[in-house]
Amino acid sequence: MLREPTRPGAPLWLLAELTYRCPLHCAFCYNPVDYARHGAELDTDTWIEVISAARKLGAAQIGFSGGEPLQRDDLEMLVEHARAIGFYTNLITSGIGLNAARIERLKLAGLDHIQLSLQDSTRELNDFVTSTRTFALKQEAARLIKAHGYPMVLNCVLHRYNLPHVAQIIEMALDLGADYLELANTQYYGWAMLNRDQLMPTAEQLVEAEETVNRYRERIGGRCKILFVVPDYFERRPKACMNGWGSVFLGVAPDGAALPCHAARSLPGLVLPNVRDMPISQIWYESDAFNAFRGHAWMREPCRDCDERHTDHGGCRCQAWMLTGDPAAADPVCEKSPHHEQVVQTVQFARQPGKVEERPLIFRSRENSLAR
Numbered sequence: 427m428l429r430e431p432t433r434p435g436a437p438l439w440l441l442a443e444l445t446y447r448c449p450l451h452c453a454f455c456y457n458p459v460d461y462a463r464h465g466a467e468l469d470t471d472t473w474i475e476v477i478s479a480a481r482k483l484g485a486a487q488i489g490f491s492g493g494e495p496l497q498r499d500d501l502e503m504l505v506e507h508a509r510a511i512g513f514y515t516n517l518i519t520s521g522i523g524l525n526a527a528r529i530e531r532l533k534l535a536g537l538d539h540i541q542l543s544l545q546d547s548t549r550e551l552n553d554f555v556t557s558t559r560t561f562a563l564k565q566e567a568a569r570l571i572k573a574h575g576y577p578m579v580l581n582c583v584l585h586r587y588n589l590p591h592v593a594q595i596i597e598m599a600l601d602l603g604a605d606y607l608e609l610a611n612t613q614y615y616g617w618a619m620l621n622r623d624q625l626m627p628t629a630e631q632l633v634e635a636e637e638t639v640n641r642y643r644e645r646i647g648g649r650c651k652i653l654f655v656v657p658d659y660f661e662r663r664p665k666a667c668m669n670g671w672g673s674v675f676l677g678v679a680p681d682g683a684a685l686p687c688h689a690a691r692s693l694p695g696l697v698l699p700n701v702r703d704m705p706i707s708q709i710w711y712e713s714d715a716f717n718a719f720r721g722h723a724w725m726r727e728p729c730r731d732c733d734e735r736h737t738d739h740g741g742c743r744c745q746a747w748m749l750t751g752d753p754a755a756a757d758p759v760c761e762k763s764p765h766h767e768q769v770v771q772t773v774q775f776a777r778q779p780g781k782v783e784e785r786p787l788i789f790r791s792r793e794n795s796l797a798r
């Protein structure tokens with residue numbers, strides 16, 4: 427019989443969200459919708475301390491993300507420090523701001539891995555969903571990454587607008603020399619939640635896209651590994667979000683708020699500790715926020731007695747909050763949840779005239795954020 431752990435293990439993964447600044451305005455951005463209201467960014471010295479403390483705690487992988495991490499002039503310095511103390515270093519970027527000089531400096535600093543996001547195979551849709559003209563810049567970033575000997579790891583967020591282009595997106599990735607392509611259907615947090623009814627695909631679109639992916643997998647074999655991530659709303663069981671709250675993931679927001687998950691800022695009543703005020707090890711092991719949903723003692727029915735609670739950990743707390751108003755409820759994606767019907771209806775009503783409000787996409791921007 428499984429027992430509750432007495433003390434959590436160390437975090438494995440530090441996500442350093444260096445900045446909320448971003449040249450793009452994606453309608454599916456997972457950053458908080460009120461990001462413009464958060465405080466000043468941590469300075470270089472504080473980030474160095476945070477990175478050192480997380481490594482000391484046991485974290486082995488670091489992701490530099492944002493916003494767009496290339497907006498920070500000290501990115502190379504932070505990468506160099508993280509690498510020097512033994513982190514495996516990842517840059518998660520839109521590619522905007524990556525030029526020959528910067529990638530050379532990042533390489534010299536010891537950067538191990540780059541994940542580049544692409545939005546579509548067409549200039550029109552790339553530019554529409556990001557509300558920018560960045561298609562050519564992203565292609566150039568991909569070429570630079572390849573030319574500097576990095577594996578080509580591409581990520582494309584899918585939604586109702588680009589799902590019909592999945593074959594062309596794969597072709598584009600192959601042309602760019604992709605070793606790995608993650609086709610991740612939109613998950614509904616942050617700006618994506620604001621635009622959920624506009625971005626939600628139909629079940630037919632998803633089936634078709636997955637069939638296309640499978641055809642390509644057969645055709646190209648090991649040349650490029652393609653991952654296809656189905657949106658939660660189309661599942662019957664929840665994902666093990668963050669692999670369990672406070673179990674492996676430690677995020678730090680640009681203003682120093684420590685995050686047990688990407689979307690933790692949206693949870694009501696959760697006082698997030700700040701790395702400016704509390705040591706990282708205390709944040710990880712002792713803070714109320716990181717202990718709030720650790721283990722299984724916080725669970726209600728139907729999770730509490732569910733055989734699968736050790737596998738899915740009750741699903742996603744943020745999704746539970748957004749869809750039920752209770753962050754300790756079962757994730758409504760689970761068909762055992764009394765709120766599951768809401769998820770089913772959201773999917774069924776997608777794009778049905780009269781069932782959802784027709785309105786334009788709300789793009790991530792400072793003005794729109796300040797208006798939240």
Ligand code: FES
Pocket residue numbers: 667668687688689690741742743744745
């Ligand atoms: Fe917060 Fe899933 S995103 S628990």
